[in-house]
Amino acid sequence: MSRINRRWTIAGRPTARDVNESDFAMTEGEVRSPGAGEVLVQVDMLAFEPAMKGWMENIGGYVARTEIGDMMRGSGIGTVLESRAPHLKVGEKVLGPFGWQEYATLPGDQFQSLEGEAHPSAQLDVLGVVGLTAYFGMKHVGRPFPGDTVVVTGAAGGVGAIVVQLAKIAGCRVIGIAGGAEKCAWLTGELGADAAIDYKSRDIGAELARLAPDGADVVWDNVGGVILNDILAHLALHARVVICGGISRSKTGGMPIGPANYFNLVFKRATMQGILLNDHEAEFPVARKRLSQWLTEGRLIARQDIQEGFENAPRTLMRLFSGANTGKQLLRLRGEGQ
Numbered sequence: 001m002s003r004i005n006r007r008w009t010i011a012g013r014p015t016a017r018d019v020n021e022s023d024f025a026m027t028e029g030e031v032r033s034p035g036a037g038e039v040l041v042q043v044d045m046l047a048f049e050p051a052m053k054g055w056m057e058n059i060g061g062y063v064a065r066t067e068i069g070d071m072m073r074g075s076g077i078g079t080v081l082e083s084r085a086p087h088l089k090v091g092e093k094v095l096g097p098f099g100w101q102e103y104a105t106l107p108g109d110q111f112q113s114l115e116g117e118a119h120p121s122a123q124l125d126v127l128g129v130v131g132l133t134a135y136f137g138m139k140h141v142g143r144p145f146p147g148d149t150v151v152v153t154g155a156a157g158g159v160g161a162i163v164v165q166l167a168k169i170a171g172c173r174v175i176g177i178a179g180g181a182e183k184c185a186w187l188t189g190e191l192g193a194d195a196a197i198d199y200k201s202r203d204i205g206a207e208l209a210r211l212a213p214d215g216a217d218v219v220w221d222n223v224g225g226v227i228l229n230d231i232l233a234h235l236a237l238h239a240r241v242v243i244c245g246g247i248s249r250s251k252t253g254g255m256p257i258g259p260a261n262y263f264n265l266v267f268k269r270a271t272m273q274g275i276l277l278n279d280h281e282a283e284f285p286v287a288r289k290r291l292s293q294w295l296t297e298g299r300l301i302a303r304q305d306i307q308e309g310f311e312n313a314p315r316t317l318m319r320l321f322s323g324a325n326t327g328k329q330l331l332r333l334r335g336e337g338q
Helices: 051-058 120-124 129-142 158-169 181-188 204-211 224-230 260-267 277-296 310-322
Strands: 004-010 024-030 038-047 074-084 091-095 103-107 147-153 173-178 195-198 214-221 236-243 273-274 304-308 330-332
Touching: 004 120, 004 310, 024 038, 024 214, 024 310, 038 091, 038 120, 074 120, 091 120, 103 214, 120 330, 129 158, 129 181, 129 214, 129 236, 129 277, 147 158, 147 224, 158 173, 158 214, 173 181, 173 236, 181 195, 224 236, 224 260, 236 260, 260 273, 304 310, 310 330
Parallel strands: 147 173, 147 214, 173 195, 214 236, 236 273, 304 330
Antiparallel strands: 004 024, 038 074, 038 103, 038 330, 074 091
């Protein structure tokens, strides 16, 4: 009996506005049986990144362009249903670039086996894109030293939460910036941040002057815009500013608003540098081993915001831009994706 595969395709470009449900269209078709070297996978869980909005807008040149009508891209975890690839067997859990669909038939070499993994969903979180981005950004750009003051924006999101914890592992004093009292309490409670600033109710500049009178040695920015500008006025000598994201541009379109306080980089002899994960692929195995060890030891906590149901994929992506999520945003399509 043939299976029906539902897919979400791109129907609009959310430039200079929020993502909404009308930016996607659901289509249906028959599931394709695997050919030689291919594998048919039932998708169990999908991961969501703020960068997805940029992919839909064709902002930035580090990924291939998208077209209206293309299936929405995305990675996830699935279960092998049929295999014509010798290294993967039926029933095996795999990680792969499935896209937003319920079944994926792809070459077997595009999948990573999760056989033996106690917590496969960690591959979408601490051991996946967000964890690796945090690890390499801190290692190569932030370069924290024990005793440094580290300021993290978007600190309750997927990447930000891991940066907070890596900074604490490095022996730093950490100030997280997030939206809402609940998120701030999570940062200073479970994640161990030394302080948290609720940008919705506090003046960031005044709070940084109080909490970091000598300035920030490391700034990890996931937001850009006005918040980044406020932080640049509070740098320590030889500070390192890591630019990871610019979620503030989700409503304005184009590039994030440039910081007026950028010249403080000169006064403080500071550096500001971007991080892209693609530049560090050769180091992935070592990084995953170290992150996995910290996860096993309990020094890293993986918090995931898991929504349910394939039909909710567009709304799940929208949560990233409304600030509704705490931790890594995931969507469980069915069954046990963890």
